[in-house]
Amino acid sequence: MTSLNKITDFRRPVAINLAARPTASSCEDCGARHQGLCDALSDEEVGFLARTAQHISLQANTVFIEEGEAALYFYNINSGNVRLFKSLPDGRRQITGFAGPGHFLGLAATSKNMFSAETMEPVKLCRFSRSAIAAVFEEFPVLERKLLDVAMHELVLSQQQMLLLGRKTAIERIASFLLSWAERLEICASGVLPKPNVSMPLPLSRTDLADYLGLTIETVSRSLSHLKREGLIDIPNIHEIILLRPQALYDIAEAAV
Amino acid sequence: MTSLNKITDFRRPVAINLAARPTASSCEDCGARHQGLCDALSDEEVGFLARTAQHISLQANTVFIEEGEAALYFYNINSGNVRLFKSLPDGRRQITGFAGPGHFLGLAATSKNMFSAETMEPVKLCRFSRSAIAAVFEEFPVLERKLLDVAMHELVLSQQQMLLLGRKTAIERIASFLLSWAERLEICASGVLPKPNVSMPLPLSRTDLADYLGLTIETVSRSLSHLKREGLIDIPNIHEIILLRPQALYDIAEAAV
DNA sequence: CGCGACCTTTGATATGGATCAATGGCCATA
DNA sequence: TATGGCCATTGATCCATATCAAAGGTCGCG
Structure with a gap:
């Protein structure tokens, strides 16, 4: 559980x-x-x-x-x-x-x-x-x-977060989070995707991330590694993430058809 | 999933x-x-x-x-x-x-x-x-x-619901829901347990319940059956639930030690 | 520079709840 | 009273993610 x-x-x-x-x-x-x-x-x-x-x-x-x-x-x-x-x-x-x-x-x-x-x-x-x-x-x-x-x-x-917690898969949660974090940092306007290759500081620990997304730290780590392997993001260090392909992240986050 | x-x-x-x-x-x-x-x-x-x-x-x-x-x-x-x-x-x-x-x-x-x-x-x-x-x-x-x-x-x-969706088990979600529904119906004051054996109308379908609690209808049904078997609730019909032991429900809902 | 603490990643295994399938119950309509 | 449709329940099986375990990084401090 x-x-x-x-x-x-x-x-x-x-x-x-x-x-x-x-x-x-x-x-x-x-x-x-x-x-x-x-x-x-x-x-x-x-x-x-x-x-x-x-x-x-x-x-x-x-x-x-x-x-x-x-x-x-x-x-x-x-x-x-x-x-x-x-x-x-x-x-x-x-x-x-x-x-x-x-x-x-x-x-x-x-x-x-x-x-x-x-x-x-x-x-x-x-x-x-x-x-x-x-x-x-x-x-x-x-x-x-x-x-x-x-x-x-x-x-x-919080309604967005309820959808995330109640109905999204681990990888969808991570992708959703990365995009919402970019919005929060005002890297992009609300509802607009950031440009490819933007870098974001990520001051959260994996534990914070897990507790925010309703996952375990292991699943968070695996999901991030997966997105990295697939070339959607890069993780130069623990506290920085580069969104290589925001559109692809969006398609995952919103289960776009 | x-x-x-x-x-x-x-x-x-x-x-x-x-x-x-x-x-x-x-x-x-x-x-x-x-x-x-x-x-x-x-x-x-x-x-x-x-x-x-x-x-x-x-x-x-x-x-x-x-x-x-x-x-x-x-x-x-x-x-x-x-x-x-x-x-x-x-x-x-x-x-x-x-x-x-x-x-x-x-x-x-x-x-x-x-x-x-x-x-x-x-x-x-x-x-x-x-x-x-x-x-x-x-x-x-x-x-x-x-x-x-x-x-x-x-x-x-909605913050309560985030805790429920992100961190509670199926049975905890159902127990939490039943108590919060009693509060909503003003069967009891906020933060106060209803008296044992109170009956509540439940105008939701199992599908609504599942979509509210981030579960499937099968898990909702099984969890309700479980609580009934254990004697914590009674279900005279689909749209009515009797809270037999609210305190026990609370202990499950809040993972009380 | 080396040690140790802590955090993260990766791998192996277990399990809660989803999915698939069948049966049962209720109500509306004939 | 019989019939069909819909929804709920129950059972069997599967799988996504949790849990358990081990190894790898990083950073501060001696």
Whole structure:
């Protein structure tokens, strides 16, 4: 059946570095000022938001949202990537998505967090209390509109992922993933294939990949090797993949006839 | 590996019955007036919305949202149930969710519909043009807030479903489904187990169930039979299931230790 | 430069669930 | 009450992917 992945998370509790509240001017220098949510806001709006936020720095492999805990915060990532996941008591894990600079986190929550989040590398983020942000909504309804857009986009992605997890074969999952990752990196526009021979950084471990695609690391490795042997991709090193024939990948990913 | 389900959808194009626009007063009599989205609105707000809506009646097994088509509308279901799904060219299908009276449809869309929707029985619904609804948002920001809540809830559900599809065994999927269906029917509060021996109507075919859970109809049938043999459920007839031991189902569903 | 830890790849085998096949049950219609 | 069609169940077999096992890479550190 499905893998009982060795639990690789040594979640040493890391003292959270509570830096001073950001100011509108510190936002100016933020790497995420013109990405994601913040990009949609005026300087005035960012300033307003900034007053309710805390800047936080986390080291790699830190779990900073824990499923089941009270959902007190929203987060906006400034730098670094994080993995979002749900797990079962026996250690099985499903990664439900990844979030990078500019991504807004915390929408999939009721009063408790319904997922966990862990940094994949050193991460800087802004933390907003959910209650404080409600007041910001009153002031700037545009924010709410923007959040709705974000949520709608995430819904689209998760439905795609359900099709992948429920109905695609291993090789189809890998091909789908590679193309969606290219889209995520904005190597190509949404719905458009990347040009042949583009290179992508792939900061995920094989374990992350497996847990994202509902496979084992062995099957991920074999599928990638297969695509390489067939000349659809090249893998110069573990953390880089070259899409040699995107159209062929697409035909596999979408089971095109 | 995965089923090439015979394509069972004989999607005869059905003439859509465009009844007159609903009025605020006709909303008063609507079965969904006090469910879902509409329940959160005042009579004034409903009246405003009603002026932008069309009442539509559909017969059973009608596809009324087609993946890939231009996304022109939102929908609110007044009566009947519909299935939401994505499919691959070879007929493989993943049902991503179900929607019943009071459910709001169309959030997971960009400029094109990113999923399809099909009635499971005769359905009445209200259709809103996406452009018209933007104007309503200006007038009543509360609507946007409510939609954000809906979207957030759907995100939670789809993440649960990803865990199910990616990492759970057949029997775990069935047990999870039965409990989530009880929640959906409001037989029990969210996160609370139903009392032993509760009976639930189950308007889904085995094919729907299989396509929702990423299994084949044979495996669904075998898993249900297994749970029945073990005394955790009873199946008086195809469209009714009695949860004899919800706690035991939960232990299976969540792989509780 | 060499050692060791960890991750990835590759190979051999096992198995859960898919596929193929047959039977059974239910309902609608005559 | 009989008949046919559709869907569900059950059984037999197969296969894609998991699991188990071993070897190969890579990188940091002494």
